[in-house]
Every structure is written in C-alpha cells, then in structure tokens.
Amino acid sequence: MSFSVTAPSTRQKWIAGILVIGYALITLLPLIWIVATGFKSSPDAIAYPPKIVFDPTVEGYVNLFTTQTRLIDGNAEAVEDLPWYEKLVRERGNTIVGPSRFSERFFNSVIIGFGSTFFAIVLGTAAAYAFSRFKVPLKDDLLFFILSTRMMPPIAVAIPIFLMFRNLGLNDTHAGMILLYTAVNLSLSVWLINGFIDEIPIEYEEAALIDGYTRFQAFYKVVLPQAATGIASTAIFCLIFAWNEYAFAVLLTSGTAQTAPPFIPTIIGVGGQDWPAVAAGATLFLLPVMVFTILLRKHLLRGITFGAVRK
Amino acid sequence: MADVVLENVTKSFGDVLALDNISLTVPDGSFVVLLGPTGAGKTTILRMVSGLDNPDSGDVSIGGQSMTGHTPAQRNVAMVFQQYSLYPHLTVRQNLEFPLKSPLLKTPRELIDQKVKHVADILQITHKLDNNATALSGGEMQRVSIGRALVRDPSIYLMDEPLSSLDAKLRSELRIELKKIQADLGATLLYVTHDQIEAMTMATHIGVLDEGKLVQFGSPREIYENPVSIYAASRLGQLRINILPADLFPGAPTGARFIGMRPEHIAQGEGVESFVKRVEHLGDQTRLHLVYKDHNLVTVTDAHTPLRSGDVVRIQPSNPAYFDADGNRLTQG
Numbered sequence: 220m221s222f223s224v225t226a227p228s229t230r231q232k233w234i235a236g237i238l239v240i241g242y243a244l245i246t247l248l249p250l251i252w253i254v255a256t257g258f259k260s261s262p263d264a265i266a267y268p269p270k271i272v273f274d275p276t277v278e279g280y281v282n283l284f285t286t287q288t289r290l291i292d293g294n295a296e297a298v299e300d301l302p303w304y305e306k307l308v309r310e311r312g313n314t315i316v317g318p319s320r321f322s323e324r325f326f327n328s329v330i331i332g333f334g335s336t337f338f339a340i341v342l343g344t345a346a347a348y349a350f351s352r353f354k355v356p357l358k359d360d361l362l363f364f365i366l367s368t369r370m371m372p373p374i375a376v377a378i379p380i381f382l383m384f385r386n387l388g389l390n391d392t393h394a395g396m397i398l399l400y401t402a403v404n405l406s407l408s409v410w411l412i413n414g415f416i417d418e419i420p421i422e423y424e425e426a427a428l429i430d431g432y433t434r435f436q437a438f439y440k441v442v443l444p445q446a447a448t449g450i451a452s453t454a455i456f457c458l459i460f461a462w463n464e465y466a467f468a469v470l471l472t473s474g475t476a477q478t479a480p481p482f483i484p485t486i487i488g489v490g491g492q493d494w495p496a497v498a499a500g501a502t503l504f505l506l507p508v509m510v511f512t513i514l515l516r517k518h519l520l521r522g523i524t525f526g527a528v529r530k
Numbered sequence: 531m532a533d534v535v536l537e538n539v540t541k542s543f544g545d546v547l548a549l550d551n552i553s554l555t556v557p558d559g560s561f562v563v564l565l566g567p568t569g570a571g572k573t574t575i576l577r578m579v580s581g582l583d584n585p586d587s588g589d590v591s592i593g594g595q596s597m598t599g600h601t602p603a604q605r606n607v608a609m610v611f612q613q614y615s616l617y618p619h620l621t622v623r624q625n626l627e628f629p630l631k632s633p634l635l636k637t638p639r640e641l642i643d644q645k646v647k648h649v650a651d652i653l654q655i656t657h658k659l660d661n662n663a664t665a666l667s668g669g670e671m672q673r674v675s676i677g678r679a680l681v682r683d684p685s686i687y688l689m690d691e692p693l694s695s696l697d698a699k700l701r702s703e704l705r706i707e708l709k710k711i712q713a714d715l716g717a718t719l720l721y722v723t724h725d726q727i728e729a730m731t732m733a734t735h736i737g738v739l740d741e742g743k744l745v746q747f748g749s750p751r752e753i754y755e756n757p758v759s760i761y762a763a764s765r766l767g768q769l770r771i772n773i774l775p776a777d778l779f780p781g782a783p784t785g786a787r788f789i790g791m792r793p794e795h796i797a798q799g800e801g802v803e804s805f806v807k808r809v810e811h812l813g814d815q816t817r818l819h820l821v822y823k824d825h826n827l828v829t830v831t832d833a834h835t836p837l838r839s840g841d842v843v844r845i846q847p848s849n850p851a852y853f854d855a856d857g858n859r860l861t862q863g
Contacts, residue, residue, distance in 0.1 A: 433633070
C-alpha cells in the first residue's frame with residue numbers, strides 16, 4: 220500500500236488481508252463450484268436457486284468412470300453381494316456394463332502433456348544455452364524467428380497441420396500430439412530459459428572450467444542447478460498449455476490418442492445432461508497440474524543466486 | 531609449481547588491442563603482481579595463462595611446455611575471481627571440494643576431507659563449512675574462494691583482484707595471510723591488482739602495465755626507486771611522486787623536461803622558498819602541501835612539526851629522477 224520503509228501497521232495488515240482473501244474468493248469460486256458440483260446428485264446440480272448445502276454423493280464419479288444401461292428385470296441377483304458402486308447405480312434403476320473411456324483419455328493427457336513438456340524443456344534448455352553462451356551467427360534473427368512462431372494463434376495453422384498430420388500418418392497418435400505441443404511450446408521455453416541463463420554470470424562456468432571440468436560438465440553441474448528455478452516455472456507454463464489445449468485435440472484426435480479436454484464435453488451427451496459427472500471429470504482433470512505446480516513451488520519461490528553475487 | 535612464460539603475446543578484442551606483444555616470465559615460487567589501471571590488460575593476461583582466452587599470436591608455456599591448444603582443465607591452474615567467486619547453489623564444503631572432485635583430479639574421499647579440513651583451518655572457516663555459500667559475509671566468501679584454489683596443487687595460482695571488494699581492515703588482514711600462505715607453500719602466484727599497497731607488500735616481482743604494454747618488470751624496490759617512466763613512477767608510492775617542470779630547479783641535465791621527486795627526494799631547510807598551503811597531521815607522520823612558483827608539491831615532515839599554513843619552507847631536490855618530453859626516464863639522471 221504505502222512505500223514507506225516502516226513495518227505495516229495493524230490496520231494496514233487487516234486491509235491487505237481482507238483484499239487478498241476477497242481476491243482469492245473471487246478467483247477460486249468457479250473452482251469451488253466445480254468441485255462441489257462433482258459431489259452433488261443430478262437434481263441438486265441443476266436446482267434453482269442453487270443449493271449451497273447438499274447431501275454429498277459420489278454418483279458423479281461413478282457415472283464418470285462407468286458406462287451404464289437400464290436394468291430390465293429387477294432383482295435377479297442378491298443385492299447384498301453387489302459392490303457399493305453397483306448398488307448406487309441400481310438405486311436409479313441402472314446397471315454397470317463396463318468402464319468408461321475416461322481413464323484412457325485421462326492417461327492420454329498425462330502422456331501427451333508431460334511428454335511434450337519434457338521435450339520442450341530439454342530442447343529449449345539446450346537451445347537457450349547455446350543462444351546465451353555461444354556466438355551463434357544471426358542470433359538475434361533466429362531468436363526473433365523463434366518468437367514469431369507465437370505471433371499468431373497456433374490454431375491459425377490448423378488446416379496445414381491437419382493435412383500434414385494426415386499425410387504423415389500422425390493423426391490420432393500420441394507421437395503426433397507430443398510433436399505438435401512440443402513445437403508450439405518450444406518458442407516459449409527457448410525465450411524464457413534464455414532469459415534465465417543470461418542472468419547467470421559466465422564466471423561460474425569459467426571457474427568450473429579452471430576447476431578441471433569440461434564444458435558440458437560445467438553446464439550440468441553449475442548452470443543447470445542455478446537455472447532450475449527458471450526451468451521449473453517454464454515447465455509449468457508448457458504443461459498448462461499442453462494439458463489444457465482443446466482446439467488441436469478436437470481436430471487431430473478422436474480415439475486412441477484423444478486427450479481429456481475433448482472427451483469431457485462428450486459426457487454431457489450420454490443419457491441426459493449429467494453435470495455432476497462432467498464436474499467430476501473437470502475436477503480430476505485439474506488435479507495433475509495442481510500437484511505439479513505445488514511440487515515445483517519450492518523451486519519457484521527460492522531465490523536463485525540472491526546474496527551470492529557481489530556487485 | 532613451475533615457471534610460467536609469456537612470449538610475444540598479442541590479443542585484441544575487436545578493434546581494441548588488449549595485449550601488445552607481452553613477454554613476461556613468472557619464475558617458480560615467485561609472487562608476481564601485475565599493476566595497472568582498469569583496461570591495462572591485467573585480467574587479459576590471467577585469461578591467457580588460464581586458457582579461458584587464447585592469444586592471437588605468441589605463446590604461453592607452463593613448466594617449459596607450450597600451452598597452445600590446451601583447455602583450462604589441462605593446464606592445471608587455479609584461479610580466484612574478483613566477482614561471482616563461489617558456486618551459489620553449493621555449501622562452503624561443496625565449493626571447496628568442487629575442484630578436487632573434477633574428472634581432472636578425481637581425488638579419493640579421505641584425501642578430499644583431509645585437504646578441505648587443512649585449507650579450512652588455514653583460512654579459519656572451519657565453523658562455516660556446512661553453511662550455504664550465500665550465507666557468508668563478503669570476507670568469508672573471498673576466503674572460501676581463495677580456499678578453493680588452495681585445495682589444489684596447481685602449476686600456478688592466478689588471482690584477479692581477490693581483495694578489491696573487501697573493506698580496508700579485512701583487505702589488510704587477508705593481504706598478510708595470503709603472503710604468508712604463499713611463502714609457506716612456496717607457491718607460484720600471478721596476482722592482478724590496481725592497489726599499489728598490495729603490490730608493494732606482497733610481490734616479489736611487479737609488472738607495470740599500460741594499455742596492453744608491459745612497461746616495467748622488476749622487484750617492488752627497483753620499480754619504486756628506478757622507474758623507467760613517469761607512468762611507472764606514478765603507479766607506486768603512497769604519496770604520488772611530484773612531477774614538475776625540470777627547469778624549476780637548478781641542475782637539470784640536458785633533455786630533461788620533467789623532474790620527479792618522491793617525498794623523500796625533497797630536502798627541507800635549504801634551497802628555494804616555498805609556501806605551506808596545508809598541513810595534514812596523520813599521527814605517525816605529517817603531510818605538507820607546498821606551493822612553489824604556482825606548482826603544488828606534497829611531502830612529509832616531522833610528526834610534530836610546528837609549521838602552519840602560510841609559513842615559508844626552503845626546499846631543494848635530493849637525488850631526483852629526470853624524464854624527457856615523452857615521460858621516459860633519462861638514464862644519466
């Protein structure tokens with residue numbers, strides 16, 4: 220609030236606290252709503268006025284993971300021996316005929332999301348290091364060219380990519396999607412990591428060279444640990460893009476390699492609008508990015524070379 | 531340890547000639563200080579020896595062997611940098627171990643522990659060994675940095691203004707420590723500084739550099755007493771040498787354009803009349819700022835001098851040095 224160097228007063232702390240909590244509530248409300256809807260029953264989910272207090276149920280999750288059909292002849296088997304989820308479904312006169320495709324699609328998202336992030340980071344770090352440390356001819360032009368791939372929305376080139384993928388047999392393959400997301404993320408990772416490596420004084424590497432290490436070892440033992448923070452945050456950005464990407468996923472995948480984003484909306488169509496199942500899918504879909512971000516949070520917060528540099 | 535020889539080393543960066551045909555021998559076991567202002571080429575010489583940069587022409591040899599084409603690792607030199615001296619992501623101990631664990635040395639574990647302990651004891655940083663490198667004061671960082679060089683047994687230690695960023699007290703402490711360590715180990719050291727006190731107190735040899743040229747090379751005494759030029763003369767001496775037109779005083783040899791007098795070359799009591807402009811009492815000595823024919827001079831006098839501003843002092847040169855119009859020393863002077 221104020222630019223004075225004195226510690227904030229109690230009143231200022233209260234105002235700051237209220238502002239932060241208010242802001243958090245506004246941004247988190249959709250998230251809270253989705254998580255809550257996932258645990259509502261179908262009627263509760265569409266009740267008006269909306270129910271704040273409700274009886275939680277895992278129906279949505281059961282529906283998400285299973286395919287069901289109408290139970291024709293009622294009580295052929297002993298209800299007591301059935302597992303809990305079958306009982307839950309029976310209450311609505313349905314029976315489970317098998318698992319749904321959600322876990323497959325979710326797993327596709329994991330492979331493609333983390334796979335493309337991995338390649339974007341490895342290639343991006345290598346390129347950024349070269350740009351930062353070596354005399355690359357036409358360096359500025361190359362960097363600008365790399366950035367220019369981001370100057371239009373990727374979907375603008377959807378049709379050429381679709382045709383290329385079809386001719387190359389990459390349609391609906393994991394390799395194709397990893398390749399595509401890596402290519403899109405590479406400009407981001409090269410630019411961000413280049414910035415982080417530029418910040419690391421070259422003296423550290425020179426010291427390592429004199430200490431008896433090779434160039435690659437100096438990179439691995441001295442540059443990489445110091446760039447870890449930057450690389451981690453770049454990885455999060457790459458993962459979030461690949462994980463959330465919808466347009467290309469709809470266009471280029473339909474079965475084997477379909478990711479979760481195009482799959483989740485299809486749940487709506489199966490047997491009426493099953494909002495709790497959609498919400499459950501969305502909740503589970505949010506988790507990996509959240510966990511990934513929390514795991515890397517330590518790297519994001521830790522000052523890199525703060526204090527070690529005497530200028 | 532070994533002799534390090536630079537032969538006709540020339541290096542330019544773009545249009546800037548950083549080193550102009552430098553030939554220099556660092557004898558085994560000597561403490562050679564390169565002295566000169568920023569941009570004189572001091573650091574460039576260190577980089578030539580270390581192999582971080584290579585000369586455009588000329589040769590660097592260590593222990594009689596040409597180092598052309600050798601990587602920094604292969605040269606087996608240790609270097610202390612002016613800045614960014616410690617790896618910030620490692621602890622003090624890991625910093626000290628770093629060179630020993632390199633593929634070059636591959637020191638066995640027990641020996642590493644032994645050497646680290648030994649060096650930590652010398653530099654009095656044993657209690658800080660498990661601190662993060664970033665959690666040290668400036669002086670401690672620089673000690674560790676010197677320690678990282680000392681754990682090794684290289685052909686030569688290269689130091690690039692290792693004390694310049696420290697405060698005066700710490701600098702004078704480490705100066706003495708460093709000289710002692712060098713003497714104890716019999717190490718060969720090539721040390722860069724622009725601080726003439728460091729040069730005077732530690733060096734066995736001083737090389738005076740000016741814009742990429744080696745102007746003079748010799749013992750500190752030799753350079754102090756027998757400078758080859760005004761430039762070399764101005765590099766040493768706590769009080770700068772007084773340079774005045776030679777014809778101000780009688781007895782100048784032919785060709786002399788300037789007379790150079792260190793404070794001890796100004797005899798007081800006889801000769802021409804000068805006026806006291808200012809008196810600075812420093813405790814152990816007193817500095818006299820004099821004016822003679824519109825020229826300023828500085829000299830020292832008795833600590834308890836009764837002289838005051840405005841007084842008249844008679845002065846005459848005693849054993850001064852004469853320089854020609856280009857600033858070069860006149861040999862007969």
